[in-house]
Amino acid sequence: MTDHQVAMLLVDVALVIALAGAAGFLARKLGQPAVVGEIVAGIAVGPTLFGGVLTRWLFPDDVRPFLSALANIGLALFMFLVGMGIEHAGAAGTRRAVAAVAIGSAALPFGLGAGVACYLAGHHQPVSRTGFVLFVGVTLSITAFPVLARIIAERRLTRTAVGTIALSAAAVCDVVAWTMLAFVQAVSAQDFGAHWQPLLLIPFVAVMFGAVRPLLNRLLAGATPPAATVTVIFTGVLATAAATQLMGLHLVFGAFLFGLIMPKSATREVRESLTRPLEVATKLLLPVYFVITGFNVDLSRLGLAGVVDLGLVVALAILGKYAGAYAGARAGGLPAERSAVIATLMNTRGLTELIALGIGLQTGLLDQQLYGAMVLMAIITTAMAGPLLALIARRAGRQGLDAFGDLEPVRVRQP
Template sequence: MNPDAAVTHFLLASALVLTAGHAAGWLARRLKQPYIVGQLAAGIALGPSLLGSVAPDAYTLLFPEQIGTALRGLAQFALVVFLFAVGYELDLKILGTRARTVVGVALTAFLVPMAVGSGCALLFREQLRALDVPHLSPGTVVFAGVALSITAVPVLTAIVRENGLASTVPGVVAVSAAGLLDVLGWTVLAGTLLENGDGRELPWQWRALLAAGFLTLTLVAARPLLRRLLWRTRMEPLLRLSLLIGFAFAAASVTQYLGLHAICGALLAGIVCPREEDGTLDPDLLRPLHDISSLLLPFFFVVSGQAVSLDSLNGTGWAAFAVVTALALVTKIGSGTAAARLGGLDRDDARIVGVLLSARGLTELIALDAGLRAGLLSGPLYTVLVLMALATTLLTQPLLLLVGRGAGLTPLRTTVRAPHESDGPPLPAPSESTTTAPGL
């Protein structure tokens, strides 16, 4: 295929991806589901499992191999911008202001699914071989735990606001705990990817040392340097946005080279990005970040969907999907509910916290994409886990309506105390400026 023809095919595929992705997201929203459900379904529908099976000639015409690199590049572009915004919005100060309730919920809702997922990978290694996992490496075992323990902050935040829970204790506890869960999940995932980066020029020990040096340098020097260069000079917003996105891509390229995947560098760049003098988020920075990532994320869903192969699942695969989905729901809802109850919430509030933490959304898909590219997942196992992410996200809203029916929600002004915990200030509401791309 000559370059002009490749450009034509790429433009045609882009038109379809953007139209189908956002139309499906809009339809999902009309059905009271998160935007991601529709976009992921559209991505799978445009992949080899559906479009490739029903109309193989049309699939080949729309998505020839020659444009695969360009589509993956746009998908990575959208991810870097999205995760840069997520890191910028992440308020790490919640660890010092929301005490043992949030920390206890986050740790329990992370460690229990992590242990169950890793344990099941070891226990059912024979069944995993039927899913084309020939060798159960330590990285795969850890990754199985990570896949069950992830919670998606963006989709959770959207669900909390759409259900009027932003001013209630369970809504605030769930969002705060999910933020800490994100930190734990990305940390474990980064370590797993780093150790599993076989075939690279540097051994993992050297890459670990370089990664630690890069992390330290970025955390110590990047924020004051960016504030001095970009804020105190009163640079115009568009130029500042361009330079910061360039910084995010530079950090992403470093972590990609070190085997940590570009997502880690993008998230780190967002975390060290300076806020306003009063600690609030800069709307001139945040709004275009959301617009850019929301517009282009359908490319990521299509690339993810093209790796999903429903035809590759045999009876063992569909049984694995049912078991993994059940475990994902039970471990996350059960551990989150129990920890919230022990942290001082009443029964209804604790159940709502548990259900909210079961939402996986885009965060799960990003982690699965990284695991697939690192060789930690086989194609069929990736398909199982993507379907699990779709199912758990789809079930969050119905389960929330079920457990919240007739529940008397505790308003935010009520102080939440762990047993025997001394009096303290009530939990604050999430900042209204931390609005993420809807339903992701």
């Protein structure tokens, strides 16, 4: 790197962090998750505004590869934290409801997504029609686990039945979705080698759960200094991310897997000592990913056909998630009010959706136009959560956006 590139990289990272912080603060003031403002800010610095002049001036072409490298590191750390956070199996009284919500909120949007993909494939020419149909189905069935966890905490739903059921169902959906995305990427590969390489993931997963997880359990249970433990975890995240990338899959699968195998028996203090420095690093690096996302979203060229595609995708994404989760909650024995809250929460997609869409763009399953439309879908469905919860609260005679925080951990009625 030249001195000029180093200077521009530092300036760009500082600019991205400041922009993301300001946009996130504004979003929270408007009652939205910070990620909504951060995504919108990323699009704003892309080619959508001013014909891309601002983008080329602030983020020169010779600096963008280095920004992408930083974004990938932040992405790996974020996906590790997502995997590590998936530990909510649900109380014994809610497991049937969790299963029903997870199935309903995944199966219906997947079916609707696969159906609309058959229409979209006709004028978007993906590299693999089968892979495209599966990919759109999976992306419409995703729920953003980290964003959902933050919304549940902000609305004081953590210790309620609706919060537990929604978070547990989202955890199940995330694991299934990322497994499916790995399969979709494998079947969409264009060369023979890329088809068989992902098969290495099977023994790799066996080794991770059978050998690496017990070692991590011993590490966290011992008297290892916190600094040394963080070093081992940081190294493990990047190593597993690199391994899946070399297998022909995206690096997020390895980082997510390393988070999944983290022992859940570790004390809260130990887990916080691990996650705190990683969360700090993620907050510094992950906003760079929003900028990279913005480079690939040009809404000024969406056109009439793109608007039609956007309308279809948004309508089916909302219908599939809301109706599927609501029906699942009702089938699991929950009353109508709580079912509506769960359906609203499950409709959030956020950054998790952006990561999946980025994989689709890189593999040629999405073109620039459809990618932009689906990014907007992620923003719209995430931004809907707050207003919908407020609407449900008003109709139920409650007050405020956190009006459901007084819901006790109810015993779910068995159907």
